[in-house]
Amino acid sequence: MTRKIIVFSLLLSLTVSLLIIYLTPPIDDFHPENTYWNGLSRAVEMLNITFGKLEATVLTYPGSKALIILSPSIPFTSSEIEAIKNFLQNGGLLIVADDFGLSNTLLEGLGITARFNNSLLRDPLFMEKSSSLPKITVKELKAWNISTITFNYATVIDGLQLKPLASSSSFSYLDLNLNGKWDPEEPKGPFPVIAEIPYGSGLIIMLSDPSIMINSMINMEDNQKLLKNIINERKVFLDISHWSTTPYTAVKESLNVIAKFSLTIEAKYSILIIVTAFIIKYTPIIKHRIIDEVDEALRKHPDWSREILQKLVKERIGKQ
Amino acid sequence: MAGIVNRAWRSCRLQAFKSLLVFTVLIILALQLVASTIPHHVDIREVADEIPYAPDLLFIYSSIIDFVRAEDYSNAIEKLREVINVYVPENIKYVFSRFNELLNSEVQLLNETNLNINYAYKFYVLGFIDDSRRCLDEASLTLAKANLTHNELEAACIQLSKRIPLRQLLDKLGNLKSIINSYWIEIRDLWYRLTYIGEIYETRLTIQVDKYRVWVGSTIRVSGYLESIHPLGNRNISIYIEDKHIATAVTNSEGYFSREITIPYIYREEVKLYASFTPLGSDIGRFKSSTSNIVKIKLLYTTPIIKAFIDRSYVKPLDKIYLVGLIEPRVPEVYVKAFNKHSTINVNSTGWFNTTLTVPDSIDEGTYTIIVGSYSLNTIAPSETALKLTVYRLPSILTIKPPLIALSGFKTRLTGLALGGETPLGEANITLEIYGQTYLVATDSQGLFVIDIQTPHTVNTGFHIVKAILNPKEPWYRIAIVEESIFTLNPYMASAPIILALILLKTTIPKRRWEAEITPSTPIREPIKEAKPLPVGIARIYFEAVDIIMRITGIEMKPYNTIREYLTIVGEFLDGITDQFRELSYMAEAYLYGGIEPDMDKAMNLLKDIKGFKHD
Numbered sequence: 001m002t003r004k005i006i007v008f009s010l011l012l013s014l015t016v017s018l019l020i021i022y023l024t025p026p027i028d029d030f031h032p033e034n035t036y037w038n039g040l041s042r043a044v045e046m047l048n049i050t051f052g053k054l055e056a057t058v059l060t061y062p063g064s065k066a067l068i069i070l071s072p073s074i075p076f077t078s079s080e081i082e083a084i085k086n087f088l089q090n091g092g093l094l095i096v097a098d099d100f101g102l103s104n105t106l107l108e109g110l111g112i113t114a115r116f117n118n119s120l121l122r123d124p125l126f127m128e129k130s131s132s133l134p135k136i137t138v139k140e141l142k143a144w145n146i147s148t149i150t151f152n153y154a155t156v157i158d159g160l161q162l163k164p165l166a167s168s169s170s171f172s173y174l175d176l177n178l179n180g181k182w183d184p185e186e187p188k189g190p191f192p193v194i195a196e197i198p199y200g201s202g203l204i205i206m207l208s209d210p211s212i213m214i215n216s217m218i219n220m221e222d223n224q225k226l227l228k229n230i231i232n233e234r235k236v237f238l239d240i241s242h243w244s245t246t247p248y249t250a251v252k253e254s255l256n257v258i259a260k261f262s263l264t265i266e267a268k269y270s271i272l273i274i275v276t277a278f279i280i281k282y283t284p285i286i287k288h289r290i291i292d293e294v295d296e297a298l299r300k301h302p303d304w305s306r307e308i309l310q311k312l313v314k315e316r317i318g319k320q
Numbered sequence: 321m322a323g324i325v326n327r328a329w330r331s332c333r334l335q336a337f338k339s340l341l342v343f344t345v346l347i348i349l350a351l352q353l354v355a356s357t358i359p360h361h362v363d364i365r366e367v368a369d370e371i372p373y374a375p376d377l378l379f380i381y382s383s384i385i386d387f388v389r390a391e392d393y394s395n396a397i398e399k400l401r402e403v404i405n406v407y408v409p410e411n412i413k414y415v416f417s418r419f420n421e422l423l424n425s426e427v428q429l430l431n432e433t434n435l436n437i438n439y440a441y442k443f444y445v446l447g448f449i450d451d452s453r454r455c456l457d458e459a460s461l462t463l464a465k466a467n468l469t470h471n472e473l474e475a476a477c478i479q480l481s482k483r484i485p486l487r488q489l490l491d492k493l494g495n496l497k498s499i500i501n502s503y504w505i506e507i508r509d510l511w512y513r514l515t516y517i518g519e520i521y522e523t524r525l526t527i528q529v530d531k532y533r534v535w536v537g538s539t540i541r542v543s544g545y546l547e548s549i550h551p552l553g554n555r556n557i558s559i560y561i562e563d564k565h566i567a568t569a570v571t572n573s574e575g576y577f578s579r580e581i582t583i584p585y586i587y588r589e590e591v592k593l594y595a596s597f598t599p600l601g602s603d604i605g606r607f608k609s610s611t612s613n614i615v616k617i618k619l620l621y622t623t624p625i626i627k628a629f630i631d632r633s634y635v636k637p638l639d640k641i642y643l644v645g646l647i648e649p650r651v652p653e654v655y656v657k658a659f660n661k662h663s664t665i666n667v668n669s670t671g672w673f674n675t676t677l678t679v680p681d682s683i684d685e686g687t688y689t690i691i692v693g694s695y696s697l698n699t700i701a702p703s704e705t706a707l708k709l710t711v712y713r714l715p716s717i718l719t720i721k722p723p724l725i726a727l728s729g730f731k732t733r734l735t736g737l738a739l740g741g742e743t744p745l746g747e748a749n750i751t752l753e754i755y756g757q758t759y760l761v762a763t764d765s766q767g768l769f770v771i772d773i774q775t776p777h778t779v780n781t782g783f784h785i786v787k788a789i790l791n792p793k794e795p796w797y798r799i800a801i802v803e804e805s806i807f808t809l810n811p812y813m814a815s816a817p818i819i820l821a822l823i824l825l826k827t828t829i830p831k832r833r834w835e836a837e838i839t840p841s842t843p844i845r846e847p848i849k850e851a852k853p854l855p856v857g858i859a860r861i862y863f864e865a866v867d868i869i870m871r872i873t874g875i876e877m878k879p880y881n882t883i884r885e886y887l888t889i890v891g892e893f894l895d896g897i898t899d900q901f902r903e904l905s906y907m908a909e910a911y912l913y914g915g916i917e918p919d920m921d922k923a924m925n926l927l928k929d930i931k932g933f934k935h936d
Contacts, residue, residue, distance in 0.1 A: 013342075029360050037363045055753055060789065060799060063684050071360060079760075090682050100358050121360055124373030125380070127407045131370060132362070135405065148405070152361040169402075171376045178358070182373070201682050211361035222363075264780045266810070269817035278822035307838055 008135070014245030015057035020101040021248065022255045028246050030070050030164055030210065032238060037216035040070075046218065047227060051238040056149045058237045062202060069094065071101035071210040072242030081109035089200030093234055097207035102242075112197060114159030121191065121208070123172040124182070135221065138166040139145065144229040150220040154209030161283045162206065164192035198210060202222075205230050219272070259291055369409035374485045377406060383429065387494030393431040412483040419536050422473040426496060433459045433503050434704070440510055447520040454509055457648060461505050466899035469498055480809040504563035513605070521548045523610040525557065527595050528755045535699055536585045543578040544567070546597055548607050551575025555603070559595045559908060562586070569595075587621050588699035624649055626705040628692040633709045637681045642708070643672040645692055659683060662718045681795035685712050697710045716740050718750075718790040720798040728779045728810040731772050738767045738790050747793045754786040754806070755779050781810045783852035858918045865930050869894065869901060870931070880894050883909045897933045900926045 027034045032051045035041045043049060043177065047320070049068070052058065059067065067087065076084075084106065088094055096103050098116045107115060123134035136149045149166065156168065172189035173182045197204040212223045248317050261267055294309045357519040380403050387396035400423065408416045414608055434458035443452035470493070477490050489592045492610035499710070499792040534540050546552045552572040559581060566584070569577040583591075584619050595612040599605075628645035635641060647654060650671040655664050659680050667673045674830035677690070688711060720736040734752070738745040743768030752759040755776050763769045783805040866877050879887045894901055904926045907918040 037365070038361060053756075055758060060801065091684060099360060124370075125376050125406045126402075127370070127372075129364065129367045129369055129407065130362075131373075133364065133367065135407070137402070137405065152364065153359055171379075173372075214361060216364050217361070218729075240485070261780070264782070264813070266813040266816055267782060270820055273817055273821045273824060293878075313331075 003267065009279045014248045017080070018251070021252050022259070023112050026249045026252055030214065030243065031249065031296065032240065033316050035215070038187070038214050040213055040215070042215045042236075043213040043218050043227070047231060047236055049238050051240050053241040054080055054083070054239040059087040059092065062087045062090040062254070064234055066093040066095060066236045067232050068236060068238045069096045069098075069103060069106060069242070070213065070238065072106070072182070072239075073101055073244045074242040075105045076109060076242065076316040077100050077137050078109070079304060081106060085110055088202035093200040093203050093205065093231075094199075095205045095207065095230060097210035097213065099153060099209055099211070101210070106131060110204075112199070112204065113161075114157060114195065114197060116206070116208060117156045117174065117191075118177055119155055119174040120167060120178060121156050121168055121193070122174055122175045122180070122182075123189075125171045126169045134168055134172055136166050136168055138168075138194075138222070138226075141166050141229070143310045144225065144316060145224040146226050146229065148211060148221040149219065149226055151193070151209040151213035152214070152217050154193060154211070156193055157206050159193050159195075161195045164195050165205075166194040183267050196198075196200065265287045333349060350729060357375075370407075371412070371484055372406050372408060377403075377664050378407070378485065378486050378489060378492075381423070381489055382492050384423070385492050388427055388430060388499060389495055391434055391817065393434065397431070400427060405511060407486075409640055412480075413475070415483055417478050419473070419476040419727055422469055422476050426466050426469045426473055429462045430503070430923065431503060432462040433466060436462065437503065437506050437510070437521065437564050442763065444514065444517075445604045445609075447599065447605070449514060449517060449520060453514055456507060456514070459503070459507055463507065470856050472499065484889070513534075517605050520605065521607050523548045523552065523597055523599075525597050525608050525610045527559075527593075527612045527614040527615060529593065529615050529617065533618045533620060536583055536584050536587065537698055539580045540581050540617070541578060541580050541593070542567075542593070543576070544569070544595055544612060545578070546571050546575045546610075552607070555597060556600065557595050557597055559593070562591050565605070575860050581617065583617070585698070586619060587696065591617050593617055601641075621699050621701045622649055623701045624651060624694050624703045624705055625693060626654065626692055628690075628705055628707060629707060630690065630707055635679050635709055635711055636713060637679050637683055637711065638795055640678045641677040641679065642674070643677055643690070643692070644777045645672070646898075647671050647673065647694055647703075649700060651694045653698055654692055654694045657693075659688065663868060674738050676734075679711060683711055686710070713798040714740055714796055716745060716790055716792050716797040716800045718749075718788055719803050720752075720788050720802055720804055720806045722786055722806045724807065726773070726775050727808050728775045728783075728808060728812070729777045730775055731774075732775055734771045734773055734786065736767070736769050736771075737787065738792070739761045740792065740794070743789070744768075745792045745794070745797065749791040749793075750855070751789040751791070752786065753788075754784060755808075775808060777810075777812065779810055779870070781814055783807050813924075818918070858911045858923055861920075861923045862904055865901060865904050865927050868930055868933075883912070885929060897930050900929045 025039070025041075026033055027036060027038075028034060029038050030040055032040045032044045032049065034058070040049075044051065052065075059065070065087075065284065066083070077175050084094060088110070096106065098104075100118050101116075104115050104118075120132065121134055122131040124131045126135045127133055128135055132153055134151050134154060136151060138146045138149060156174065157164075167190040170188070170190050175182075176186050176189075177183065183309060193208040195206045197206065211217050212220075213227065217222050218227075293313055294306060297309055298304060298306060325697075379397060384396050384399045384403070387393070387399065393818055400420070404420055406416075420640075426875050436455045440452045440455035440459060443449070443455060473496075474493055477486075477493055481487060481489060523546065523671055524830075525541055525546050529543075533658040533886065544557060546555055546557060551571075551574050553571050553575055556570045556576050557571060558580075559569060561581075561584065564584075565865065567579060567581045567740050569579045571577045584904045593615045596609065597611075598609045599607045624647050626645060626647050628643060630855040631642040643656065645654070647667055648671055650667055650669070654673055655662060655665050655677060656677070658677050663675070665673045665675045687710055690709065694700075694702060697704040704898075717739045718736065719739075720734060722734050723732050726732040736750065738748045738750065744763075744765070746763055746765040746767060748763045748767070750761050750763060750769050750771075752761070752771055752773075754773060757773075757776075759771050759773065761769050784807075785803055785805055787801065787803050790802075792799075815885060863882070869877055869890055873890050873892070881889070883905050887902060891898055891902070904923060907923055911914040911918050
């Protein structure tokens, strides 16, 4: 009995889990459909962002487009780098926002010397609750009416061939050993955190924290205003093909594929046939037939055994 | 007994529910596990409050006090604005804000005091004694307020140091007290001077120039006279043009001065010239300062006329534009600003210049401006002229021929043609996107291209969009994008419902058909079915007759019906063939139970009669 309960519960819970996963939004960091604190659903709505795989068609008409690369965890291929290079040379805007991801492979491919440092930026004074959430006072972007932006686990930008648009405070430092406090060997600020690099007819904006776009951060200080000013009326495309997904989202995506597949002609007809066959097979006519036949026989021969008659009918049906 | 069963069932259900809950939570949690060293971010609501790092905070306060000591109040106030942005947890926010407010107030009061002392001194120097006294009164008042604020500030500092370890801050605040004391000394000193000052005399300064229209870079003579109750000799006079100090002159013993000044290279129609006298040394407290009358001087200079032409105003990328021009009067060189580039061109002896510009290949279509200009050179002012030109691209045409139908798992060939007007576009890049795949090919010299598309096994049956982008090698052609659809058939998936239907027909449906045969709820009115194999002899003939009777009457012969029973049941419904079926039934009964051989010819005739019977 206990084993049966466990197996039944396991199967049922698997079904319930899959249903919950299918019905609830994704939970991956930066997922454009993630409505929780770490998703991009608000940014997608506010900035009218379209998202998808990085393909040649999304990079056409570069003069009116902005491409956002957000903390990639899968390196860029040479053909992708070539396509982005072409996009930039023809007037495109590339926004590379990264902290601990693999954007440097893209920058290297583009032949840019600037790099994301990939070390954690802390500010023990100008912060939001914790030194790992530094506040950046922007002096260089007065024309955009931006004064402060708040980061969440950011890094800094290294390199010479760039124009810094915002820098961390002189009290900020790079927490190389992640012990949460400044040590004498750790470099102190100010560090560039937003920079622009002209590239061909286009422009690259480097943002040392992709998290300013997440739901819990986009409305902090002037974060939203900064993004709107950078984008400046361009159509925005967010690349989602360079993130590795969590098992949860992988399952969710698989369920979406299954759900999508179930709407195809083949699947619809298969389901229809299965359901019809199921109904035909399990409609309880047989039982009635047995009862009818046995009752009729008993009316004529009341002395016969009902049980034997029922058994005989069942056996006969079984053979057929 | 029933109670025990119910309790057991309830217990089982509870156990099942608990297991369900535990497994569900475990499955979802297991799927959410992701290994990471540094997170991209944290949920801000769950972040614990940190107090600011005390040494850094002390550093900021020390720098504010140091700026005040150096009388650099603008930097001190800037730092104060910064310190307001330092984060402190909610429980110490009040103490922190109070301290900052008091510090800000004290710095502002000290700044006002300092400004008032400075103004008081300046007014004293210029001889405006009443204004000087008024400023000194203000300075005394603000300094008294600063002194009171300082006492409150020290108390707030003690409170703050209890929450954030800033022990040295109180010592640092002592420096502000020293500044207050030094300002007291300055105020007292100036009060003393103002108290014992004698009468201060007005001064008058007049100037004139020898020329009112001059070339830029040339000289003019400025003369003037300074007097008070008597002419003031050996005094410094400052001369200004457009508020910029140009020269200093010294009055002679009769109060006159005269000197030549050079007009700067300002390319403006008119400039204002004036002079001023400021008392120095022993004149302070005796004479007031004065400013002269303003003299307007018309400036002369030459503005060159630039005439520039381009050989065409509609151009394509990589086109060459020939630019020619004439500048009068001649200057050695002119500059050209075009397509975000700046170049310099030499001008020949007759004033003509020319150059060739190339339209960049990556430039967008639209209207652009070419600026041709010259730099200033002594009496020649700078000049500019603008030329407009339009950049355009030729249209390109891309046509693709997708197949009518594509089968998944197989290769499909797609051909296309790239044209620029009627010219084939060779070596043009074609990017093709279909089934989530991207293909890159180049056109041949005829503008043709062929792409073999590998249709994936997993693609669904239906129309799929194929998108092609033409990026010509020649930059003067536009990019072209076309979309077509291909009907794709997936034989594996399409066959699935058919196979499924066949399997189910084989396994499920026959049972239902059999069932219909043995359950006559309604009279059978079906057409005669093909005869199933029957026993030989009289039995075969009998059952064939029974089949016919069943169809006529709708009454089935049940397996347990004897021949006679069935005859009794159907007898009254047979009308014209009752006798025939009765006789045949008896013959069959005699054969089956008695082993009596029947007359087969007769039996056949009886069956024939039954078959020939037509029921109404």
